[in-house]
Each structure stands twice: as C-alpha cells, then as structure tokens.
Amino acid sequence: MAQIVAFSRSLHLQHPLWVSLASLCSRSMSSLDTRARAVFSAAVEGVQPDIVVRRSLERHGDKLLVGGQSFTLTNNLYLVGFGKAVLGMAAEAERIVGDHLIKGVVSVPHGIQKTLRNHGKEKMLLENNSRITVMEGAKNNLPDADAQKSAECIRELASGLTEKDLLLMLISGGGSALLPAPAPPMSLQEKQDVTRKLAAAGATIQELNTVRRALSLLKGGGLAQCANPAQVVALILSDVIGDPLDLIASGPTVRSDSKPEEVWDILDHYKLSGCLPSSVKEVLRPHYGSQVKKQPEEVKDHVLNVVIGSNTIALECASCKAVELGLRPVILSPGICGDVRSVSRLYGLLSRFACSPEKEPPPELSAEILQLGPEVGVESWDLCRTLNVLVEERKEGWGATCLLAGGEPTVQLTGKGRGGRNQELALRVGLELSSDEVKCGAVFLSGGTDGQDGPTEAAGAVTDGELMEEATSQGLDIDGFLTNNDSFTFFSQLSEGRRLLMPGLTGTNVMDVHVMLLPPSAQRDFQ
Ligand SMILES: Nc1ncnc2c1ncn2[C@@H]1O[C@H](COP(=O)(O)OP(=O)(O)OP(=O)(O)O)[C@@H](O)[C@H]1O
Numbered sequence: 147m148a149q150i151v152a153f154s155r156s157l158h159l160q161h162p163l164w165v166s167l168a169s170l171c172s173r174s175m176s177s178l179d180t181r182a183r184a185v186f187s188a189a190v191e192g193v194q195p196d197i198v199v200r201r202s203l204e205r206h207g208d209k210l211l212v213g214g215q216s217f218t219l220t221n222n223l224y225l226v227g228f229g230k231a232v233l234g235m236a237a238e239a240e241r242i243v244g245d246h247l248i249k250g251v252v253s254v255p256h257g258i259q260k261t262l263r264n265h266g267k268e269k270m271l272l273e274n275n276s277r278i279t280v281m282e283g284a285k286n287n288l289p290d291a292d293a294q295k296s297a298e299c300i301r302e303l304a305s306g307l308t309e310k311d312l313l314l315m316l317i318s319g320g321g322s323a324l325l326p327a328p329a330p331p332m333s334l335q336e337k338q339d340v341t342r343k344l345a346a347a348g349a350t351i352q353e354l355n356t357v358r359r360a361l362s363l364l365k366g367g368g369l370a371q372c373a374n375p376a377q378v379v380a381l382i383l384s385d386v387i388g389d390p391l392d393l394i395a396s397g398p399t400v401r402s403d404s405k406p407e408e409v410w411d412i413l414d415h416y417k418l419s420g421c422l423p424s425s426v427k428e429v430l431r432p433h434y435g436s437q438v439k440k441q442p443e444e445v446k447d448h449v450l451n452v453v454i455g456s457n458t459i460a461l462e463c464a465s466c467k468a469v470e471l472g473l474r475p476v477i478l479s480p481g482i483c484g485d486v487r488s489v490s491r492l493y494g495l496l497s498r499f500a501c502s503p504e505k506e507p508p509p510e511l512s513a514e515i516l517q518l519g520p521e522v523g524v525e526s527w528d529l530c531r532t533l534n535v536l537v538e539e540r541k542e543g544w545g546a547t548c549l550l551a552g553g554e555p556t557v558q559l560t561g562k563g564r565g566g567r568n569q570e571l572a573l574r575v576g577l578e579l580s581s582d583e584v585k586c587g588a589v590f591l592s593g594g595t596d597g598q599d600g601p602t603e604a605a606g607a608v609t610d611g612e613l614m615e616e617a618t619s620q621g622l623d624i625d626g627f628l629t630n631n632d633s634f635t636f637f638s639q640l641s642e643g644r645r646l647l648m649p650g651l652t653g654t655n656v657m658d659v660h661v662m663l664l665p666p667s668a669q670r671d672f673q
C-alpha cells in the first residue's frame with residue numbers, strides 16, 4: 147500500500163499561480179468533450195500493466211525491491227500469473243528480473259495474444275525466448291478445461307518450490323475464471339453451474355467470490371499454501387471496489403476466513419441451496435476443508451501482497467491530466483456502485499448544484515445528494531467535500547471543474563439490445579443534463595478502463611445537455627433504446643457515432659472511470 151500512499155500525494159491547487167495558470171489554459175484549450183476524453187486516456191495510461199509493474203518492482207543487481215522489502219535473487223525466481231492484464235505484467239516483470247527467472251506460467255484469456263498483436267500492443271507480449279509459458283483459456287470469461295489445465299500447471303510449479311525460492315505471483319481481474327481448481331469430488335461443470343446461476347441471479351462480486359473461494363482448492367489462500375515454504379510476492383491489479391485482497395481474483399494468496407454458514411446464506415438468498423449437486427454439498431460440509439483442502443495455517447507469514455494498480459491510481463492520474471488541461475479536479479470516490487439509474491440521478495443533482503442560478507445552491511439539493519450517497523456507494527464525507535469544492539468554484543470563479551469518480555455500477559437488464567453499463571449511464575446522465583434546470587454546458591463521460599463496455603466494441607460514451615435535442619432531430623427515441631438496453635445501437639446511430647468512446651482493448655482493467663466537466667461559472671447562464 148505504500149506505493150498508493152506515495153502516489154496519492156495531494157495536489158496543492160489553491161495556490162494563486164495555479165489559479166491564474168488554470169484560467170489561462172482553460173481559455174486556450176479545446177472543447178470540454180476533447181478534454182474529457184484526454185482525462186479518461188490518462189486514467190487508463192496510468193494503470194497500464196507494464197507501467198504499474200515498473201512503478202512497483204525495482205531491481206538493483208541481485209536485489210529485488212518491492213512493497214518496501216528487499217529480496218535477494220540467486221537464480222531462484224519463479225513466476226505465475228492469472229488474469230486479463232497479466233500478460234503485459236509478465237512481459238514487464240521478465241524485462242526487470244532478466245536471467246534470475248527460472249520459469250513461469252501464466253493463465254490468460256483465450257485469444258488475448260492475437261488481439262494484443264492486432265491492436266499494436268506488442269510491448270504486452272512476451273519475447274520469443276521468454277522463460278514464461280503462456281496458456282490461454284476461459285473463453286467468454288468462463289472457467290473451462292483449458293483454464294483448469296493452466297491452473298494445474300500453476301499449482302504444480304508452486305508446489306515444487308523450496309524455502310530458497312521466490313515466487314512472483316501476478317494477479318488481476320478475471321483471475322477467478324482463469325484459475326479454476328474445483329475441490330473434489332466436485333467437477334468443473336458442477337462448480338461452474340453454481341457460479342453461473344449466482345451471477346445470473348444478480349449476485350455481487352463479493353458474494354460470487356465468497357462462494358468461489360469455498361469451492362476451490364487454490365482460491366482463498368490455497369495457491370500461496372501450495373508454494374509454502376517459498377517466499378511469495380503477489381503483485382495485484384485491483385478490479386474490485388475498496389481493493390479487498392481476499393476478493394480480487396478470489397484471493398489466492400489470502401487465507402479465507404469465511405465460514406460455511408456465510409456461503410450457505412448466499413446460496414439461500416439466491417434460492418440455490420435446494421438444487422445443489424451432492425458433490426457441492428459435500429465440499430460445503432463443516433470440517434471438509436481440514437480433511438481435503440490443504441488449509442493454510444498462516445499463509446501470511448511467507449506472503450507479501452502489494453496492490454500495484456487500482457481505480458484510485460487511475461483517478462489520481464486523471465486528476466494530474468486535468469490540471470495540465472487547465473481544469474480544477476475533484477475526486478468524488480473510486481467506489482461508485484448501485485443501479486445506473488441512481489448513479490445518473492447523482493450526477494444530474496451534482497450538475498444542478500454546480501449550475502443552480504441562485505446565489506447559494508438550495509439546501510434541499512444538498513440534502514437530496516447526501517441522501518442518495520449510500521445507494522451509490524459514496525460516503526457523506528466525500529459528498530460534502532465535493533459540494534464544498536463546487537461552492538468555492540461558484541464564489542471564486544476558477545476554471546472549469548473536473549469531477550472524477552470510478553467504480554462499477556450495475557444495470558438491470560430488461561431488454562435484448564446491445565449496450566453496456568457505461569454507455570447506459572452516459573445516456574441516462576445525458577438526459578439529466580438535457581433538463582432545463584441543469585443545462586449549463588456540462589459534459590459527462592463514462593468508460594470501462596478495459597476498453598470494452600459489456601459485449602460491445604465501445605468502452606463507453608460522452609454526453610451533454612444537447613443530447614436530447616440531437617436525438618430528437620435525428621428521429622431517435624431515447625426511452626425506447628433505454629427500455630431495450632440498447633445504448634450501443636443508440637450511440638452508433640446518433641451523429642455517426644461521434645459520442646462513442648472507442649479506445650480499443652487497453653490490456654488493463656480497474657473498473658470504470660467517470661469524468662464530469664463543469665464549465666466555469668462565468669460561462670454559465672446565471673440569472
Ligand atoms: N445490453 C446491455 N446494456 C447495458 N448493460 C449491459 C448490457 N449487456 C450487458 N451489460 C452489462 O455489462 C456487464 C458485463 O460487461 P463487462 O464484460 O464489461 O463486465 P465487467 O464487469 O467489466 O467484466 P470484467 O470486470 O471481468 O472485465 C454486466 O454488468 C451487464 O449487466
């Protein structure tokens with residue numbers, strides 16, 4: 147965590163020099179739409195797999211420095227990895243550790259090497275003479291026989307290590323599906339049925355991974371236990387709100403403390419406990435773990451877990467870019483969750499607050515915003531801090547404000563259209579911004595940092611208060627598209643797709659980033 151703390155140093159934005167520089171920049175800068183896109187790109191760039199590994203792993207001769215600790219390299223280094231961003235992480239790690247690496251195995255998504263090559267991302271691929279074996283699997287993000295084979299190779303490598311060895315473990319989102327090791331007597335199919343049904347019933351990632359840990363040999367600290375007595379250093383790129391080590395990729399290096407009752411509660415809640423196969427019930431029996439699963443006594447003694455990239459870091463990088471572009475940044479929260487309807491309402495209210503024509507924004511507005519906080523995962527403290535910045539801006543007239551947030555809202559699918567949560571959020575916020583009370587030239591962007599929003603080619607979209615008029619003039623019925631969850635089709639048809647955000651696959655994943663740009667008060671239409 148030291149890296150995060152060091153990286154999250156606060157920006158001194160009150161300085162008069164900064165203020166005049168910012169207003170100078172804001173006058174000469176391009177449109178808010180362009181700047182919102184540049185801010186999003188900076189967020190993604192800041193958490194590229196090679197960059198986060200380089201930032202956290204330092205080598206000086208035969209010393210490897212990581213997470214504030216030093217390890218001696220004596221041709222004793224092994225590497226394993228699993229997750230969507232792990233190939234780029236492995237390529238950079240190998241460049242750093244060089245010949246000290248004896249061998250490695252990474253489990254990465256099906257087709258990723260071809261995709262990265264086609265997108266010109268060769269730096270995320272391994273060299274021809276690499277000592278790391280790349281195994282692809284988990285087609286469509288579902289554990290399959292290929293991924294199970296990869297998990298077996300990873301388990302074998304870890305199990306053969308001695309106390310002289312150092313195991314570098316690279317972990318990122320998607321790691322759960324890429325490291326399936328069903329606890330016997332359960333089959334992969336039986337395990338997959340349980341997780342698939344849970345996901346379809348709307349279980350959160352916390353619930354899903356709590357169950358996955360209980361059904362797996364390697365999750366919930368199992369893999370670190372296999373590597374015992376070797377020293378394990380896990381470099382983790384987080385795609386879960388709050389960066390909980392036990393949940394990211396189902397915590398293969400973190401001893402799981404959840405009890406069978408907790409798992410049963412989740413299965414009961416989603417009405418699955420009555421239809422489980424006997425093998426699953428067997429695995430969930432109390433004391434099963436102590437008999438079959440190698441239960442770690444104290445995994446943490448020989449494991450160092452370091453979060454090297456997260457939504458927070460992406461937002462910090464976005465914030466720095468905003469300053470460069472003459473914007474005044476304020477980070478609302480990296481933990482936005484809840485239904486996209488509530489989240490869009492929050493952004494609508496915040497822009498209404500910033501743009502309200504009265505001398506002071508009405509207190510009812512602040513009260514409504516604070517009331518919405520718990521529904522969208524934002525603490526009152528963060529909301530108050532953000533509202534204060536918006537009030538100060540109104541009084542002192544700085545340049546445009548760049549409100550930043552991140553997380554993973556949810557969409558309740560009711561239709562059969564093509565879309566994703568980012569495009570649906572952008573569409574809903576566009577509607578909010580189009581209402582007369584809010585219209586003040588604000589621009590909103592929502593994008594998935596992996597470059598893919600739902601099953602579409604776009605990462606997200608950019609909207610503003612002109613959206614409604616633009617759609618109507620082109621004969622597009624926004625409500626119809628929303629009812630059918632057809633946001634990608636909507637944005638593709640609107641103005642030749644100019645509002646879509648299309649960075650292509652980015653090779654990283656720290657959930658979503660939201661950017662709302664509010665123009666300076668002087669340009670707003672105050673009455
Ligand atoms: N037509 C649609 N409109 C809106 N949202 C959709 C639509 N189809 C799927 N989704 C949403 O997209 C999400 C899945 O998309 P995606 O593959 O980007 O997920 P993810 O959570 O980012 O995965 P990962 O974290 O593994 O990258 C789900 O939350 C789902 O509800």
Ligand SMILES: O=C(O)[C@H](O)CO
Binds near residue numbers: 319351394395
């Ligand atoms: O792999 C997983 O479990 C999810 O991406 C969360 O980390």
